[in-house]
Amino acid sequence: MLDDLDLFVAIVDAGSLSAAAKRHGMPAPTLTRRLQALEARLGCKLLNRSARRMVPSNEGWQYYEQCKPLLSALRQATDSLDATLNRVEGLVKVMAPVSMANGLLLPVWQRLLQRHPQVRLELLLNNGIGDVLEAGADLAIRVGPQPDSQLNQRRLGQVSAVLAAAPSYLAARSWPQSPGQLAGHDLLLTTPLQNWKLHHVDTDEPQPLPDGARLLVNDMLLGVSLAEAGCGIVLCPLSQCRRQLACGSLLRVMPDWRIPPRPVYALWPQRRALPARVRALLDILLEFAAEEPLLQA
Structure with missing residues (x-):
């Protein structure tokens, strides 16, 4: 129904069925059928045809004025989600042991910052085992077996x-x-x-x-x-x-x-899609681990 609602708003904005159909790249008869189906679901007529234009009915104007800002907000939310999931930019928050982060893993942080200028890195360094979810961390580096079923994990090597x-x-x-x-x-x-x-x-x-x-x-x-x-x-x-x-x-x-030797893992919260900025860090970690002899002990 959202697609049909978007087409209705497009018709009002364009002023005619033919202009809206051209803008959306579909035949005018198809757009007409979609409009009629929407009117049938709502139980009222949304548009009146004049000699040259499609003019909204009273109900159509009311529906248009209420729905257009909602569609705009939905597009903004979709664009924001796209930026979060698919663009390598934004904040990456990482938990890691103090000395490992300051020594062995130093090249990892350097590669991330050099390769991805739009990424900001926040390192939470602690030798204890903090709660990844409570800290709001995107990823954690841990040494030793990791039984937490709430976290995805990828083995990096061993020390x-x-x-x-x-x-x-x-x-x-x-x-x-x-x-x-x-x-x-x-x-x-x-x-x-x-x-x-x-x-x-x-x-x-x-x-x-x-x-x-x-x-x-x-x-x-x-x-x-x-x-x-x-x-x-x-x-x-x-x-x-x-x-x-x-x-x-x-x-x-x-x-x-x-x-x-103790295993070293990268851990991250379970989610359907890993944001691109976090995926970029994980890829660098795996690349580094494959070439670092000290992680192949």
């Missing part, structure tokens, strides 16, 4: 964590050889890794980390910096200390023990 310390610390305190010996060392732990267990690479034997860490912080980059300064042994994702290991400012400790 591994290692123990590392500065050469100066190890020279002064000795090299630990087993998890039990870590109790005699200054452990620099970052949330949430303090709750993870070490596994032997050959036997997969699990061992908890000792209690009483010298440092517990929710910023992995700070833990790495303090380890570089010789303050203790840090447990952190390989992605956060790869540069320090490569240049020798940090050394791997107990390489036979490791935190098993």
